[in-house]
Amino acid sequence: MAKDHPIDLRQDRRQWLKTSATVLGASLLPLPAVAAETSQTAPAAPETKPAEPKSAARFLTPAQHALVDELTETIIPADAHSGGAKAAKVADYIEQFLRESFDDAEKALWREGLRLVDVMSRHYNGKSFVEASPEDRIAVLTVLSEHTQMTDLPEVRFFIELKRLTIRAYYTSKIGIHNELEYKGNRILQEFVGCDDPTPASS
Amino acid sequence: MVESEVNLTKTYDAIVIGSGAAGGMAAHVLTSHGLQVLLLEAGKKLPIEKELRSMEWPYDNPYRGQLPPDSHSLSFNEYTIRNPPYGPGFEKAKHLKSYIGSSDYLKNIVVNERENPFTGTNYAWVRARCLGGKTNIWGRLALRLSDYDFKAKDRDGFGENWPISYSDIAPYYDKVDLYLGITGVKENLPYLPDSIFQRPTKLNCAEVTLKDSLAKMGRVLTQYRAGVTTDGLKHNKYRSRCYGRGACERKGGCDIHAAFDSPTGLIYPAMDTGNLTLRTNAVVREVTVDPQTGKASGVRFIDNQTMKDYVVHAKVVIVAASTLESARLLLLSKSRQHPNGLANSSGHVGHNFCEHIMGPGVAGRAKNLVGKPSTLDDGRPGGFYLTRFRNLAEKHPKFIRGYGFEGGSGSTMFPRGTDAHGFGAAFKEEVRKNQGAFVGMGAFGEVLARYENYVDLDPFVKDKWGIPALRFHYKFGDNEHRMAEDMKETAQEMFEAAGFEIVNVSGRVLTEGWSIHEMGTARMGSDPKTSVLNQFQQSHDVKNLFVVDGSAFVNASCQNPTWTIMSLCWRSCDYLADELKKGNL
Numbered sequence: 001m002a003k004d005h006p007i008d009l010r011q012d013r014r015q016w017l018k019t020s021a022t023v024l025g026a027s028l029l030p031l032p033a034v035a036a037e038t039s040q041t042a043p044a045a046p047e048t049k050p051a052e053p054k055s056a057a058r059f060l061t062p063a064q065h066a067l068v069d070e071l072t073e074t075i076i077p078a079d080a081h082s083g084g085a086k087a088a089k090v091a092d093y094i095e096q097f098l099r100e101s102f103d104d105a106e107k108a109l110w111r112e113g114l115r116l117v118d119v120m121s122r123h124y125n126g127k128s129f130v131e132a133s134p135e136d137r138i139a140v141l142t143v144l145s146e147h148t149q150m151t152d153l154p155e156v157r158f159f160i161e162l163k164r165l166t167i168r169a170y171y172t173s174k175i176g177i178h179n180e181l182e183y184k185g186n187r188i189l190q191e192f193v194g195c196d197d198p199t200p201a202s203s
Numbered sequence: 204m205v206e207s208e209v210n211l212t213k214t215y216d217a218i219v220i221g222s223g224a225a226g227g228m229a230a231h232v233l234t235s236h237g238l239q240v241l242l243l244e245a246g247k248k249l250p251i252e253k254e255l256r257s258m259e260w261p262y263d264n265p266y267r268g269q270l271p272p273d274s275h276s277l278s279f280n281e282y283t284i285r286n287p288p289y290g291p292g293f294e295k296a297k298h299l300k301s302y303i304g305s306s307d308y309l310k311n312i313v314v315n316e317r318e319n320p321f322t323g324t325n326y327a328w329v330r331a332r333c334l335g336g337k338t339n340i341w342g343r344l345a346l347r348l349s350d351y352d353f354k355a356k357d358r359d360g361f362g363e364n365w366p367i368s369y370s371d372i373a374p375y376y377d378k379v380d381l382y383l384g385i386t387g388v389k390e391n392l393p394y395l396p397d398s399i400f401q402r403p404t405k406l407n408c409a410e411v412t413l414k415d416s417l418a419k420m421g422r423v424l425t426q427y428r429a430g431v432t433t434d435g436l437k438h439n440k441y442r443s444r445c446y447g448r449g450a451c452e453r454k455g456g457c458d459i460h461a462a463f464d465s466p467t468g469l470i471y472p473a474m475d476t477g478n479l480t481l482r483t484n485a486v487v488r489e490v491t492v493d494p495q496t497g498k499a500s501g502v503r504f505i506d507n508q509t510m511k512d513y514v515v516h517a518k519v520v521i522v523a524a525s526t527l528e529s530a531r532l533l534l535l536s537k538s539r540q541h542p543n544g545l546a547n548s549s550g551h552v553g554h555n556f557c558e559h560i561m562g563p564g565v566a567g568r569a570k571n572l573v574g575k576p577s578t579l580d581d582g583r584p585g586g587f588y589l590t591r592f593r594n595l596a597e598k599h600p601k602f603i604r605g606y607g608f609e610g611g612s613g614s615t616m617f618p619r620g621t622d623a624h625g626f627g628a629a630f631k632e633e634v635r636k637n638q639g640a641f642v643g644m645g646a647f648g649e650v651l652a653r654y655e656n657y658v659d660l661d662p663f664v665k666d667k668w669g670i671p672a673l674r675f676h677y678k679f680g681d682n683e684h685r686m687a688e689d690m691k692e693t694a695q696e697m698f699e700a701a702g703f704e705i706v707n708v709s710g711r712v713l714t715e716g717w718s719i720h721e722m723g724t725a726r727m728g729s730d731p732k733t734s735v736l737n738q739f740q741q742s743h744d745v746k747n748l749f750v751v752d753g754s755a756f757v758n759a760s761c762q763n764p765t766w767t768i769m770s771l772c773w774r775s776c777d778y779l780a781d782e783l784k785k786g787n788l
Binding site (some may be wrong): 074075076077079081084093097100101102103104138141145163167168169171172173174177180181182183184185186187188189190191192193194195 | 258260261262267268269271272273295296297404405406407408410411446447448449450576577578579580581582583614615616617618621624625626627628630631632634635638
């Protein structure tokens with residue numbers, strides 16, 4: 001997908017929502033998520049390990065986990081300098097965050113957002129987000145990134161949350177702190193080294 | 204000591220209510236005079252090193268340092284659109300915390316808002332109920348006040364002068380400096396007197412650029428004056444010197460106690476004298492009064508855990524529960540002799556409530572540092588302090604009093620600039636290249652102490668222990684809003700002059716209370732009709748009652764209050780011990 005003219009998100013979404021309802025709706029219903037929720041409220045299965053009661057039911061299905069993997073990697077990709085969100089296991093953090101969250105609105109937003117982003121990918125790229133090329137994935141997220149003021153739209157709110165959690169998880173990971181930012185602190189110092197070359201900052 | 208073993212039947216020389224900066228200092232000074240002191244703390248003694256874990260990497264924490272999922276901390280927006288006591292809308296959070304409790308390291312230090320409700324106008328009221336109170340997590344900026352503050356009325360006619368001058372308190376600032384340790388650089392400023400500093404921290408390159416640029420404008424940027432011992436304290440075995448480990452930005456909390464906290468700095472040494480008895484989990488609900496003399500006879504408290512009621516007696520009662528809790532306690536202590544609450548014949552208890560307004564500030568980049576290799580910039584207890592420059596030699600046409608800026612520069616463990624637009628490879632590179640070039644500062648300005656800004660008791664709402672909640676009647680006024688506009692303008696102008704690329708200039712004023720610098724609800728003064736305490740923080744009405752925390756402040760100045768709270772308290776407790784020996788209390 002290559003668009004030279006700016007996208008009208010509100011107009012486009014009428015189209016893709018129509019398409020998804022008729023052609024693709026059935027396959028995109030967040031059924032596994034509903035199942036996961038049900039199992040959370042069901043009585044604890046006898047084989048559940050008491051040490052980790054919360055990890056019994058995963059929030060993301062394997063397919064959704066794969067989608068989150070690609071979404072987060074599109075937000076912070078691997079480059080010549082360091083690994084990206086996939087290497088930093090950002091999707092695992094998001095899975096844990098959502099699985100343990102008490103915020104039903106946040107959970108619903110993720111289910112809806114994951115569905116819509118796939119619908120968008122099919123609309124713009126003719127294939128699912130995971131199947132799309134890196135360039136086509138960027139194109140989908142660019143549509144959302146360029147419309148972050150439209151917070152009435154769930155896909156926009158989803159993108160904002162996706163970016164927020166990806167940043168939080170990536171820059172608190174080993175890869176983010178040590179490989180990407182090469183953070184030098186959190187060690188014992190005999191003396192803080194100040195500025196020995198105060199050249200003007202404006203130069 | 205096990206709580207059940209604490210002797211509550213004997214009459215102590217003094218009971219101190221609260222174990223923060225003021226209560227810890229009172230315990231230290233009074234026990235050093237040989238007095239038998241009972242120190243009461245509403246919360247428990249936390250295993251504080253295990254709470255703070257200053258060097259834990261975020262990836263070794265199950266929530267990356269954030270709150271666990273059953274907890275929620277109030278955001279700026281929530282403070283703006285919700286009214287206290289923050290009930291509806293937050294049902295899902297088992298633990299509801301003030302804005303500062305947004306980290307896994309502070310979650311047991313700040314209170315659960317639900318157990319500690321308050322009502323009235325919005326206020327970001329941060330409370331820490333545990334041994335040491337807020338000193339466990341304070342921002343460490345340790346500044347002196349001057350006669351520009353103590354005699355501010357003489358300069359602009361507003362409010363009241365303090366009943367003391369700088370010369371009265373200066374020797375006590377010196378004592379606090381030497382006993383607790385402070386880092387900084389001498390600047391010889393009449394409006395911001397120097398302390399007796401230990402080894403200073405160093406400025407990094409962008410900060411030096413800003414300092415040099417400001418010098419041309421006649422303004423002063425100095426190293427963060429932190430209540431942190433950089434050389435160590437030979438007389439204190441509980442505290443280590445600072446090792447520049449960083450992580451101070453995690454909103455305070457130093458697990459080697461290089462940063463001052465009341466337990467290791469004051470309370471444990473006081474216990475070593477053998478004169479101090481500590482009772483934690485003691486929620487004081489009333490200062491009791493002798494029906495014959497009208498003097499304070501002791502306190503009633505409820506055990507935080509068992510909910511059992513206790514009464515304990517003392518010759519002198521010292522209230523140090525924090526500015527707002529102290530006012531609440533005085534108002535709760537109604538009796539036949541003191542129908543408006545204790546020490547309140549003036550009607551000023553709860554009034555003249557003031558603090559620091561904050562929010563306006565600027566963020567930018569030192570262009571020459573963009574894309575440079577990563578540097579270590581946060582291995583120190585703070586960046587810089589940009590001292591007050593308004594209403595010193597010249598009068599500002601739009602507002603009275605002043606403000607200063609706290610700021611810093613360089614890379615941090617969690618990078619600045621992740622609010623950049625977009626995503627992908629360009630976003631990632633931008634964050635990486637800009638992280639070390641960041642410079643930012645935010646202002647702290649004086650909120651005028653006005654009678655109309657006050658707290659009283661809510662007639663209906665009670666806390667978990669059945670004690671009436673505090674009700675706020677408090678708003679920033681015109682002077683504060685005009686000052687905030689000026690903060691924004693000068694912040695931008697100073698960054699432009701330094702040649703920084705400006706990323707964001709904000710004039711947004713944060714919710715009342717955000718500075719956690721509440722002061723002035725039981726002000727000192729020489730006139731018992733318009734003040735609650737005399738110059739020794741002694742009640743005009745009740746000779747054996749002292750209120751030694753920030754509530755005694757006559758105005759807020761624009762300097763952070765902790766160092767002044769402790770210096771004033773030391774002076775008052777020296778006086779108290781002397782008067783007690785003379786039989787005057």
